[in-house]
Amino acid sequence: MQSEKESKGFSISRRNFLKGTAAVGTTVGLLGVSTYGLKWLQPAQAQTEAKEEPIRSVCSPNCWQTCNHLVTVRDGKVVKSAPAPMPERTYDRICLRGLTHLQRVHHPERIKYPMKRAGERGEGKWEKISWEEAFNTIAEKFSQLRKQYGKQSIAIVGQSGNYGVLNGGYAGQYRFSGVLEAVHATGSVDTSLSTGFAAPMGTGIFDAYSNEPLDWVNARTIILWGSACAETQINEWHFIQEAKEKGARLVVIDPIYTATAQKADIWVNLRPASDTALALGLMREIMAQGMVDKDFLLHHTCAPFLVRSDDKQFARAEKKPLVWDTNSQSAKPHDSSGIVPELEGTHPINGVACTTAYSLLWDKVKDYTPQKVAELTEVPASMVVEVAHLLAANKPGGIKFGFGADRYHHANLLGQAMITLLGLTGNMGKSGNILGMAFYGFDPMIYNAGWLFPAGTFPAVLPLMRLQDTVIKQDPHPVKALYIMCSNLLVQTADRNKWLKEVWPKLEFVVAVDQFLNNTMDYADIILPAAHYYETEEPVLAGDVPYVLYRRQALEPLLEAKPDWEIYQGITTKMGLGQYFPEKLQASKEWFDMPILKQQGITFDKIRQEQAVRFLPNPYIPWKDGKFKTESGKLEFYLEKMAATAEELPVFKWPLEAGPDSKLAGKYPFVLLTRHEKFRIHSQYENQPWLRELNPEPVADLNPKDARAKGIADGEMVEVYNDRGHVVLKCRYNESIRPGVVHIQQGWWRYVAGHHQELTHAQFKEGIFNYSFFDVRVDFRKYAGGELH
Amino acid sequence: MRQVGFLVDVSRCLGCRACEVACKNYFGLGETQRYRRVSEVEWQTEDGIGLFYLSLACNHCENPECFRVCPNRTYRKRRDGIVVHDAGLCDGCCTCVKACPYGAPQYDADTGKVDKCDLCVSRLDAGLRPACEEACTNDALKVIFLDRIDETGLLKSVPTLPDIRITRPSIRFNPPVVRKQWLSKK
Numbered sequence: 017m018q019s020e021k022e023s024k025g026f027s028i029s030r031r032n033f034l035k036g037t038a039a040v041g042t043t044v045g046l047l048g049v050s051t052y053g054l055k056w057l058q059p060a061q062a063q064t065e066a067k068e069e070p071i072r073s074v075c076s077p078n079c080w081q082t083c084n085h086l087v088t089v090r091d092g093k094v095v096k097s098a099p100a101p102m103p104e105r106t107y108d109r110i111c112l113r114g115l116t117h118l119q120r121v122h123h124p125e126r127i128k129y130p131m132k133r134a135g136e137r138g139e140g141k142w143e144k145i146s147w148e149e150a151f152n153t154i155a156e157k158f159s160q161l162r163k164q165y166g167k168q169s170i171a172i173v174g175q176s177g178n179y180g181v182l183n184g185g186y187a188g189q190y191r192f193s194g195v196l197e198a199v200h201a202t203g204s205v206d207t208s209l210s211t212g213f214a215a216p217m218g219t220g221i222f223d224a225y226s227n228e229p230l231d232w233v234n235a236r237t238i239i240l241w242g243s244a245c246a247e248t249q250i251n252e253w254h255f256i257q258e259a260k261e262k263g264a265r266l267v268v269i270d271p272i273y274t275a276t277a278q279k280a281d282i283w284v285n286l287r288p289a290s291d292t293a294l295a296l297g298l299m300r301e302i303m304a305q306g307m308v309d310k311d312f313l314l315h316h317t318c319a320p321f322l323v324r325s326d327d328k329q330f331a332r333a334e335k336k337p338l339v340w341d342t343n344s345q346s347a348k349p350h351d352s353s354g355i356v357p358e359l360e361g362t363h364p365i366n367g368v369a370c371t372t373a374y375s376l377l378w379d380k381v382k383d384y385t386p387q388k389v390a391e392l393t394e395v396p397a398s399m400v401v402e403v404a405h406l407l408a409a410n411k412p413g414g415i416k417f418g419f420g421a422d423r424y425h426h427a428n429l430l431g432q433a434m435i436t437l438l439g440l441t442g443n444m445g446k447s448g449n450i451l452g453m454a455f456y457g458f459d460p461m462i463y464n465a466g467w468l469f470p471a472g473t474f475p476a477v478l479p480l481m482r483l484q485d486t487v488i489k490q491d492p493h494p495v496k497a498l499y500i501m502c503s504n505l506l507v508q509t510a511d512r513n514k515w516l517k518e519v520w521p522k523l524e525f526v527v528a529v530d531q532f533l534n535n536t537m538d539y540a541d542i543i544l545p546a547a548h549y550y551e552t553e554e555p556v557l558a559g560d561v562p563y564v565l566y567r568r569q570a571l572e573p574l575l576e577a578k579p580d581w582e583i584y585q586g587i588t589t590k591m592g593l594g595q596y597f598p599e600k601l602q603a604s605k606e607w608f609d610m611p612i613l614k615q616q617g618i619t620f621d622k623i624r625q626e627q628a629v630r631f632l633p634n635p636y637i638p639w640k641d642g643k644f645k646t647e648s649g650k651l652e653f654y655l656e657k658m659a660a661t662a663e664e665l666p667v668f669k670w671p672l673e674a675g676p677d678s679k680l681a682g683k684y685p686f687v688l689l690t691r692h693e694k695f696r697i698h699s700q701y702e703n704q705p706w707l708r709e710l711n712p713e714p715v716a717d718l719n720p721k722d723a724r725a726k727g728i729a730d731g732e733m734v735e736v737y738n739d740r741g742h743v744v745l746k747c748r749y750n751e752s753i754r755p756g757v758v759h760i761q762q763g764w765w766r767y768v769a770g771h772h773q774e775l776t777h778a779q780f781k782e783g784i785f786n787y788s789f790f791d792v793r794v795d796f797r798k799y800a801g802g803e804l805h
Numbered sequence: 806m807r808q809v810g811f812l813v814d815v816s817r818c819l820g821c822r823a824c825e826v827a828c829k830n831y832f833g834l835g836e837t838q839r840y841r842r843v844s845e846v847e848w849q850t851e852d853g854i855g856l857f858y859l860s861l862a863c864n865h866c867e868n869p870e871c872f873r874v875c876p877n878r879t880y881r882k883r884r885d886g887i888v889v890h891d892a893g894l895c896d897g898c899c900t901c902v903k904a905c906p907y908g909a910p911q912y913d914a915d916t917g918k919v920d921k922c923d924l925c926v927s928r929l930d931a932g933l934r935p936a937c938e939e940a941c942t943n944d945a946l947k948v949i950f951l952d953r954i955d956e957t958g959l960l961k962s963v964p965t966l967p968d969i970r971i972t973r974p975s976i977r978f979n980p981p982v983v984r985k986q987w988l989s990k991k
Binding site for chain 2: 095096097098099109110111112115116118246247250251253254257275278279694705706707709710
């Protein structure tokens with residue numbers, strides 16, 4: 017009976033898959049029909065076999081919620097995923113995506129065995145090979161390239177597909193590239209906003225700088241800035257909901273009327289890319305009305321620091337920034353005892369006029385009156401005032417940013433403006449504060465350098481968005497080979513045509529590791545099947561939960577899949593470097609050998625037993641002592657090192673394309689936003705039937721006014737295009753989209769023709785290196801089929 | 806009379822659909838069956854467009870139409886009020902599918918039979934919460950004993966829910982929070 021049900025499998029409609037390239041057709045044919053069904057589970061059985069011991073695993077893609085799952089495995093098959101109890105039950109969690117993992121583990125289209133390319137790249141013809149042959153081929157090719165061009169002819173390319181320590185993109189992968197001394201191309205996503213936000217605190221961009229979510233319930237004002245939290249980090253939402261029910265006011269700043277914005281008390285519907293103008297307007301209102309937290313500014317920020325008019329650096333004595341002491345009417349080091357620093361003013365010191373950082377900030381923001389901000393952002397002036405007053409007077413509060421606002425060229429200035437706003441209002445170091453984002457995986461875990469680089473050799477770290485030009489120009493590294501893992505590179509990076517037309521022809525060898533034949537696999541030379549989260553055992557970097565996490569293996573890797581760690585073992589052994597990749601339990605144990613954990617008695621045995629152990633104080637509220645990690649120990653919202661580019665204080669600049677001043681605005685009147693929705697995490701969860709049922713195919717969301725103006729009816733096919741490329745997909749009338757905006761859900765693998773990443777560009781801001789996925793102009797027209805440009 | 810039912814807080818619901826997928830996960834449902842369904846409710850008000858999400862499964866009605874119309878007597882109302890269906894007796898005639906105002910019975914093209922939400926009776930009997938309630942990310946969905954709760958302040962219906970007078974569904978709603986409606990169709 018069971019086998020009969022199995023053989024039927026689930027019937028995902030392939031309609032959408034087959035619209036893609038010819039390679040897809042081959043793919044489906046090659047991998048054959050379903051051998052794993054989904055309907056073995058009968059409700060009666062689920063409880064009658066009560067003795068079943070579910071295994072605790074961690075779902076760890078880059079929503080960074082790192083939900084712990086209880087996975088029920090029956091006869092070698094995952095039959096159920098359920099939320100696992102966390103040390104604080106308020107963190108119990110699972111979401112619609114996590115609930116579909118059994119469909120991913122047992123998906124009929126999973127890559128079954130290693131394969132090598134049998135036709136041209138992109139043709140989709142593959143030949144089965146053994147792991148032995150795969151390891152030999154990779155090791156030989158890597159060795160040959162290293163000999164011929166140097167060690168940095170190999171680039172290990174990673175993104176955020178897995179937070180596992182051994183098999184993910186943030187620890188084990190560094191170890192692999194470090195041992196090989198290869199180029200390590202990573203990052204370039206979500207890093208601009210946080211760069212500006214973290215620098216004044218002196219922390220790393222993904223450090224643990226915010227209060228943990230369970231404390232958010234004490235907030236009185238919550239600003240979600242470019243964050244669709246209710247869809248993207250669903251499990252953080254209930255804390256915000258609870259704060260709201262206790263009387264907090266919720267402000268959502270987003271050009272799209274998202275499910276999150278629907279829950280807002282105030283929806284700030286701003287023009288795309290105008291965020292920093294809004295932030296400056298909020299600052300101006302708060303400063304003009306005298307609503308700043310003067311005590312916090314004077315004692316915990318650089319506001320009273322005197323800045324030299326000649327070199328724009330802090331005036332210093334004995335390396336200490338000076339402030340103007342109103343008692344002695346003289347300049348004194350900022351940490352002198354018994355002084356009363358002056359907040360505003362200019363004084364000559366050694367013949368150089370010096371002005372307080374606060375006064376300089378006022379000079380930058382004073383022109384951003386509510387009326388001017390209303391013109392720039394299209395937000396009513398009264399709303400600018402209302403939000404400013406909430407943040408300054410209805411305390412405690414905070415700003416939770418999403419990365420919607422990060423996707424523009426000058427997003428670092430917005431991050432800097434946000435943290436300055438929070439400093440002005442003294443909303444830091446207190447219960448009920450939110451500082452940007454809750455993230456506890458990297459700080460201090462990722463700094464276990466001894467584990468990351470056991471050979472004492474290091475990778476050449478390259479921002480991912482510089483990889484295209486590095487390969488094309490063979491400078492600064494002679495990259496000839498890519499090893500891509502935890503990344504669907506051609507869907508999650510910009511300017512796809514440049515990758516395929518200019519980068520790929522220069523590559524001698526491409527290895528890609530994944531579970532499905534996604535777009536990136538289409539263009540690889542060797543493809544390797546990766547194990548699923550449930551099929552591995554390892555520590556997991558926590559995201560927004562304050563725990564050390566550990567996942568147990570729920571089932572053996574299916575078919576011939578291998579965890580990434582075992583793939584490293586295979587490759588490095590063939591290259592004579594296998595000693596750096598010990599057995600997984602040994603490697604896991606070594607990972608936990610770090611002071612922060614040892615001090616708290618968190619041993620490997622304990623973590624392997626309990627699987628989720630708190631390592632931060634409860635509740636975690638940083639900055640309580642008002643001391644930051646900068647040299648002066650104060651919040652340095654004035655960034656001395658940015659003076660050279662006149663960005664020492666937040667300023668507003670329209671980005672490259674999305675602003676109304678863009679020279680492309682006439683030719684391409686629409687801004688393309690490719691936001692995250694609830695049905696996927698980046699390019700993951702593409703083909704889970706339960707999710708595809710809810711989200712069957714990609715659509716271009718258009719405001720009906722814009723679509724009607726071009727004579728396009730709801731549901732008709734449209735071509736969205738610009739000079740870089742195009743994408744063809746169905747139009748959906750959607751009133752929640754602002755006129756002037758085209759929205760496509762990010763992460764889709766395949767379209768009727770083209771791809772949304774053909775439209776995006778990889779231009780970066782020097783020193784920032786962040787993809788500006790939303791800083792893109794397009795136009796659209798009815799698609800009549802036939803030849804495309 | 807005991808009556809188990811659902812309490813839905815439409816203001817808390819995010820429309821995240823974890824309940825819907827958890828249900829599919831628990832019952833191992835294929836493409837054609839959705840025992841729980843979340844719909845986006847949109848209606849025009851004087852201020853603009855109002856929005857909320859409505860998560861519905863079987864309402865385990867006091868007067869179940871499915872029970873009344875089924876020619877094969879496949880439906881049974883338990884003493885706790887839960888309406889259960891014996892798929893073994895079902896010949897897939899779909900009379901109940903047409904009769905249920907709420908779309909609860911779902912036809913499975915693979916088996917040629919109908920089935921529906923049984924409020925996870927086997928889980929309830931084992932002292933566990935239904936799969937949908939367990940998965941709800943925002944405590945918007947709760948199982949209640951209608952005979953035990955104080956219904957003051959609760960609603961029996963919300964916009965778009967079909968007429969409740971015929972079957973008397975065992976579902977209650979927290980009143981939707983009224984907030985400014987930002988979108989306008991004008």
